[in-house]
Amino acid sequence: MRSADTLEFAWRVVRGSPGRTLLILLAMSIGVAAVVAVSSIGEGARLYVVNQFGSLGTHLVIVLPGRSETAGAMPGVLIGKTPRDLTLDDALALKRSHAIRRLAPLIVGAGDVHVGARRRETPVLGSTAELMAIRSMAMAQGQFLPSGDPRHSQPVCVIGAKVADELFAGRRALGEWLRIGDRRFRVVGVLASQGQSLGFNTDEIVIVPLAAAQALFNTEALFRVLVEAKSREQIAIAKSDIEDILRERHDGKRDVTVITQDAVLATFDRILRALTLAVGGLAAISLAVAGILIMNVMLISVTQRRGEIGLLKALGATGGNIRAMFFAEAALLALGGAALGLAAGKLGQLVFGQLYPSIPFTPPWWAVIAAPLTAVLTAVLFSVAPARRAARLDPVRALSKR
Incomplete structure (x- = not known):
């Protein structure tokens, strides 16, 4: 029996049982869609995190108050x-380093920012002139905070693009109060306009000199310190x-957490690997269920098609030909389910992209x-038992019970 005849025969069987075919396609497509989506x-998520840190450069080191005792733990400031x-x-x-x-x-902090009758609650950052280079910020108009002694400040600020649009209503914001x-x-x-970066939407912030922020929020405590190493090789140093x-400054206590880009990405990689493994397990279960369904349906099919199989063997079809027909049928069902699953996964990807465009x-x-x-592979594997049973049928006995 030629390969074309085998495929044609398998296609007729698949097309001749729409209910059974639809059920198997659905089971297969769920597993494939789960993997893709x-x-x-x-x-x-991995690319988002990489891009967020990449926008700050590869030499970033973040210093937070509070000690993280174990890898992956959060510093005390974040857990109460x-x-x-x-x-x-x-x-x-x-x-000194x-x-x-x-x-x-x-x-x-957060502040009530207003110009005349226009006002909005806005995140307010206090920092120094070096923040622009470390955060890779770009200016649309004017200049960034002036350099100088951070203990003293001028009453100046830098605002995000959206803040400028909302508070000044199309007017030029530079030089205004x-x-x-x-x-x-x-x-x-x-x-x-740059969008989200490490938890802040730069379009919606106001940046003031550090000393001004300390006076504004009545605090000497820093939220964090952003540090840029001279080179990637010197990050560890x-x-x-x-x-x-x-x-040395804190009386010998190790009460800060120092985070590097590589450490954060490694933590996210561990989380995402665990997520991938969990979803892979769910997809494997779904494919296994589909495989069992294929096996059961085909075992029933062998009983229903005894006369047909007997006739084929009487006309010269070998056991290998019969097995090939069952494998071809399983492969066609799996390919159809995979195609539907890839389409459903792509649709899910588009939906998530609309919900979270960043x-x-x-x-x-x-x-x-x-x-x-x-x-x-799952479909073919689970079709082995039905294929072997069909191939072993005696044509005389099969035809006598037609």
Whole structure:
């Protein structure tokens, strides 16, 4: 029997039982769609995190108050404890390290920003001129914060593009005054639109000098210190120097957390790997269920098609030909289910992309290849038992019971 005849025969069987075919296609497509959709989510999340840190450069080191005792734990400031504050003097002391190019102490709060009758609640950041280079910010108009002694400040601010549009209603914001709470600040610059970056939407923030933020929020404590190492090779040296300097300043206590880009990405990779494994398990269960369904349906089919199989063997079809027909039928069903699953996964990817446009949902190439291949292999594997039973039928006995 020619391969074309085998495929044609299998296609007629698949087309002749629409209810059975639809059920198997549905089971197969669920497993394939799960792999594609969730691998898109995982890969999109990974690319999003990489892009977020990449926008800050590859030499970023972040210093947080509070000690993380184990890998992957969060510093005390994020879990309700009260760690020792980081101060401006702590930040300035870090300049003793020869591995550090620049640093920017940071204070974060929220303020009622208003111009005349127009007002809005806006995140307010207090920092220094170095923040622009460390955060890779770009200016649409004007200039960034002036450099100088961070202990002293001028009543100036830099605002995000959206803040400028909402508060100044199309008017030129440069040189104008706005109020944050009861304090007045002159706008010296407007940031270019850049969107989200490490938890902040730069289009919706106001940046003031560090000393002004300390007075505005009545605090000396820093939210964090952003540090840029001189090179990628010196990140480890910078991290070690930061820990040593602050331990010396904090009476020998290791009460800060120093985070590097590689450490954060490694943590996210571990999380995403666990997510991928979990979803892979669910997809495997779905494909196994589909395989069992194929096996059961084909075993029933062998009983129903005894006369047909007997006739084929009487006309010269070998056991190998019969097995090939069953394998071809299973492969056609798996390929159809895989095609539907890939389409459903792509649809899910588009839906997630509409809901979260800042995340680049894209399935990795291996998922697009592995999912349909696994579906076909599963279908063929579970069709072995029915195929062997059909191939062993005696044509005389099969025809006598037609």
